[in-house]
Amino acid sequence: MPIKNGEQYIAGIDKGGAQVWVDGNRVTGAISEHSAFRGVVSTQAELYDMQGADEYLSRMTYESPTSGDVVGLSFLRPQSKRDLRRRREMMTLWAGRHHGFLGRAPDYMNTVVMAFGAAWKLLAESNPMYGDNMRRYYEHCRENDITLSHAFIVPHAGRMSSFLKTLEQPDAPRVEETNKDGIVVSGAFLLATQAATADEILIFPAPLPSAQEVNPHAFAFAVPSGLPGIRYICRESFAAGTSEFDYPLSSRYEEMDTLVVFDRVLVPHDRVFLCGDEDMAYRFTEESRFHTHATHQVLCRNIAKTEFMLGVIEGIIKLLGLRTYTQVVEKAAEAIAGLETLKALLVASEAGARKDRWGTMLPSPGPLYTANYLYPKMYPRLVEIVQLLGASGIVVIPSEADFHSDIGGDLHRYLKGIETDAKSRVGLFRLAWDLSASSFAGRQTLYERFFFGDSVKVASRLYSGYTDKEKFAKKVAKLVPGLGRENASSRVRRSGGKTDDCM
Numbered sequence: 001m002p003i004k005n006g007e008q009y010i011a012g013i014d015k016g017g018a019q020v021w022v023d024g025n026r027v028t029g030a031i032s033e034h035s036a037f038r039g040v041v042s043t044q045a046e047l048y049d050m051q052g053a054d055e056y057l058s059r060m061t062y063e064s065p066t067s068g069d070v071v072g073l074s075f076l077r078p079q080s081k082r083d084l085r086r087r088r089e090m091m092t093l094w095a096g097r098h099h100g101f102l103g104r105a106p107d108y109m110n111t112v113v114m115a116f117g118a119a120w121k122l123l124a125e126s127n128p129m130y131g132d133n134m135r136r137y138y139e140h141c142r143e144n145d146i147t148l149s150h151a152f153i154v155p156h157a158g159r160m161s162s163f164l165k166t167l168e169q170p171d172a173p174r175v176e177e178t179n180k181d182g183i184v185v186s187g188a189f190l191l192a193t194q195a196a197t198a199d200e201i202l203i204f205p206a207p208l209p210s211a212q213e214v215n216p217h218a219f220a221f222a223v224p225s226g227l228p229g230i231r232y233i234c235r236e237s238f239a240a241g242t243s244e245f246d247y248p249l250s251s252r253y254e255e256m257d258t259l260v261v262f263d264r265v266l267v268p269h270d271r272v273f274l275c276g277d278e279d280m281a282y283r284f285t286e287e288s289r290f291h292t293h294a295t296h297q298v299l300c301r302n303i304a305k306t307e308f309m310l311g312v313i314e315g316i317i318k319l320l321g322l323r324t325y326t327q328v329v330e331k332a333a334e335a336i337a338g339l340e341t342l343k344a345l346l347v348a349s350e351a352g353a354r355k356d357r358w359g360t361m362l363p364s365p366g367p368l369y370t371a372n373y374l375y376p377k378m379y380p381r382l383v384e385i386v387q388l389l390g391a392s393g394i395v396v397i398p399s400e401a402d403f404h405s406d407i408g409g410d411l412h413r414y415l416k417g418i419e420t421d422a423k424s425r426v427g428l429f430r431l432a433w434d435l436s437a438s439s440f441a442g443r444q445t446l447y448e449r450f451f452f453g454d455s456v457k458v459a460s461r462l463y464s465g466y467t468d469k470e471k472f473a474k475k476v477a478k479l480v481p482g483l484g485r486e487n488a489s490s491r492v493r494r495s496g497g498k499t500d501d502c503m
């Protein structure tokens with residue numbers, strides 16, 4: 001099947017039969033029509049329509065190497081710097097359409113599954129069937145334009161401190177049994193964004209330690225979202241209403257987060273990528289380089305989001321006539337400097353790309369992980385700048401209904417701007433509210449802070465892979481007698497990383 005369009009995406013979600021719970025009630029009707037999902041489903045449908053439109057087709061798709069069908073470019077396994085550029089252009093087009101607010105637009109997981117698929121041979125070391133499954137799953141996603149969600153972390157009740165290695169945790173997700181049809185999995189996964197609005201879910205938790213040789217907590221697989229025994233328990237919806245005037249962002253881009261519960265779910269053997277091999281789970285996470293490829297996608301999205309933030313900042317400056325205040329200009333300049341830094345890092349990541357051991361053109365991790373490190377700090381600051389410049393304008397934001405009521409005249413008279421009518425002025429501030437102060441805004445900030453792991457993990461990913469630091473230390477050591485001497489064992493310890501891990 002070639003790329004899907006929006007209508008096909010919606011039909012797939014509605015027919016998928018996922019068991020979704022919102023506010024204590026099971027969603028019984030069409031997911032796409034439920035108020036918690038309507039906006040985001042419609043936005044994602046727009047993305048799928050976009051890739052098939054004449055205007056974009058050549059920039060957003062390519063010919064499948066197996067079927068010859070037209071498939072999505074974010075599935076393309078890059079073999080050259082040109083391929084990386086094509087991927088970036090495609091991802092930038094989608095990010096520009098949702099202004100970076102969809103952290104889980106389909107290209108995110110398309111990229112992850114591409115990286116996993118490229119590294120299938122590693123899984124084959126654990127079991128040839130697992131390698132084969134991964135390779136075929138990537139092709140399945142690409143050929144059927146599968147919309148994929150994922151859950152990589154488990155609830156706190158199921159986590160285990162390393163010093164409790166000898167104990168088993170009853171609440172930790174686990175493989176309960178293996179039978180002729182597949183593996184039976186029970187337990188919960190803490191968080192899957194957009195799981196209720198995706199065709200399938202990929203599960204790959206960091207394995208908890210186990211006293212058993214075949215670790216029941218070490219597994220990875222992907223299944224249809226509606227497989228019997230899976231429940232998706234949604235948080236409260238932040239799509240506060242359907243009016244695009246009142247809630248310009250949350251009405252369109254609210255991505256639901258869910259707790260995913262597996263209740264003796266039978267995962268067919270051909271969907272299992274790893275089972276029991278704790279060491280391989282860690283190795284595959286690192287050596288598939290999916291973090292690096294995914295960060296390339298993330299950076300395209302962050303740039304689109306920062307451009308949008310800058311647009312709002314400039315809109316407020318113009319509206320309130322703030323351009324002559326140097327403290328205001330300085331804040332806008334900070335946003336510009338942030339944006340330009342991200343853009344430079346993206347270019348640098350492609351310029352420094354080289355093939356990894358899977359034969360995939362890997363963007364340079366150094367600039368990407370730097371962006372990954374900076375953005376969780378940059379984004380909350382951009383939000384703060386919007387608040388600082390918008391001030392009371394961000395709270396005096398009557399609704400569309402107010403404008404159409406008997407007090408509409410007051411609003412038109414007293415809320416107009418210097419050169420702007422009241423409704424446009426309030427419209428911009430309602431957007432600034434949704435961007436900086438609403439529940440949707442708070443969740444967006446939390447997302448940017450955590451979606452790729454907490455700051456400790458992000459920092460250690462940057463630090464540990466940054467081999468140049470040793471070169472610099474040697475330069476310093478030349479000027480400090482005795483500092484450069486090290487014993488052989490510390491040299492061995494420090495050269496433990498794979499060669500393509502270098503930044």
Ligand SMILES: Cc1cc2nc3c(=O)[nH]c(=O)nc-3n(C[C@H](O)[C@H](O)[C@H](O)COP(=O)(O)OP(=O)(O)OC[C@H]3O[C@@H](n4cnc5c(N)ncnc54)[C@H](O)[C@@H]3O)c2cc1C
Nearest residue numbers: 150151152153191192193446447450451452453454455456
């Ligand atoms: C909005 C949102 C959407 C998300 N979507 C997804 C998704 O779709 N799929 C998915 O798999 N995950 C998703 N995540 C989860 C994300 O991967 C995690 O939030 C992240 O890995 C951090 O884990 P945690 O939330 O359990 O924090 P915790 O591990 O509970 O950490 C809490 C605090 O303790 C600190 N801390 C924890 N351990 C240590 C330590 N050893 N040393 C020092 N400090 C420590 C952390 O830095 C943090 O400040 C999402 C998260 C958010 C917020």
